[in-house]
Amino acid sequence: MVTKNGIIKRISLDNFARPRRTGIIAITLKEGDELVEVVKTDGKQELLIATRKGQAIRFSEEDARELGRTGQGVIGIRFKEGEDQVVGIAVCNKPSILVITENGYGKRTAVDDYRLQSRGGSGVINMKTEGRNGDVIGVRAVDENDEMIVISSKGQTIRSPVSGISVIGRNTQGVRIIRLSEGEKVASFTSMKKEITKEENGEPEVAQPQNSQ
Numbered sequence: 001m002v003t004k005n006g007i008i009k010r011i012s013l014d015n016f017a018r019p020r021r022t023g024i025i026a027i028t029l030k031e032g033d034e035l036v037e038v039v040k041t042d043g044k045q046e047l048l049i050a051t052r053k054g055q056a057i058r059f060s061e062e063d064a065r066e067l068g069r070t071g072q073g074v075i076g077i078r079f080k081e082g083e084d085q086v087v088g089i090a091v092c093n094k095p096s097i098l099v100i101t102e103n104g105y106g107k108r109t110a111v112d113d114y115r116l117q118s119r120g121g122s123g124v125i126n127m128k129t130e131g132r133n134g135d136v137i138g139v140r141a142v143d144e145n146d147e148m149i150v151i152s153s154k155g156q157t158i159r160s161p162v163s164g165i166s167v168i169g170r171n172t173q174g175v176r177i178i179r180l181s182e183g184e185k186v187a188s189f190t191s192m193k194k195e196i197t198k199e200e201n202g203e204p205e206v207a208q209p210q211n212s213q
Contacts (some may be wrong), residue, residue: 001026001073002037002049002089003027004033004036005030005086006049006051006076006077006078006079007030007031007075007076009027009064009072010064010067011071011188013040013067014020016069017048024069026069027069028071036086036088037088038057038067039090041091043066044061045092046091046116047061047063047090048090048097048111048114048141049077050087050099050136050139051077051086051123051126051134052084052085052086052129052135052137053079053129054126054129054135054136055079055124056112056114056125057114057122057123057124058114058115058116059118063118063119064080067093069098074119075120076119076120077122077123078120078121078122079122087138087141088138088139090139091141093141094142094146096143097109097110097111097126097140097141098140098165099126099139100138100150101127101130101133101137101174101186102135102136102137103185104133104150104152104177104180104186105134105173105174106137106174106177107165107172107173107174107175108165108168113169125171127172127173137186138188138189145163146192146194147177147192147195147204148191148192149190149192150188151186151187151188152180152184152186152187155186156184158177158178160177161194162191175182
């Protein structure tokens with residue numbers, strides 16, 4: 001688990017083996033903090049935490065000891081700027097990291113460009129956020145066979161292959177992912193495995209009958 005203020009918590013799924021109708025406590029949050037994202041791991045993965053102002057840290061989850069349900073967690077990342085906050089966490093099980101900003105720009109960067117550190121540091125530059133880009137809204141680990149779905153604050157949605165975005169360095173601005181109207185921002189995005197059509201799989205596509213008018 002990762003919180004807005006950079007706290008991470010590792011907890012065994014066994015702690016949730018007996019759920020209640022009203023739910024059970026998963027993490028104790030300090031005042032002003034909130035849970036941002038939860039990922040499932042095997043306990044031996046490398047993770048990457050990204051912040052709104054373009055910082056990121058890659059570390060081994062084994063640096064964070066396993067805690068009980070009521071535990072608060074430990075520091076995952078420290079902010080360089082007081083107004084910063086965590087926007088997401090990615091399991092580094094794919095070769096590149098996809099980052100997208102609120103103004104519709106994004107890029108892919110090789111996981112190896114983020115040096116492995118101990119948790120609790122301020123990390124490295126993930127993406128430039130000044131000027132046209134705006135703040136980072138999320139991060140995902142992706143490969144060439146993935147697609148991304150981007151949704152704007154006004155309900156506009158695009159779906160496109162991740163392979164269309166070049167892999168470039170960390171300290172760069174990226175390329176336009178989605179065109180937005182005035183006052184519109186990127187609200188969220190996700191990645192998914194590309195769907196293989198029959199044609200791509202070597203099977204002939206069968207024409208669907210059309211009704212004659």
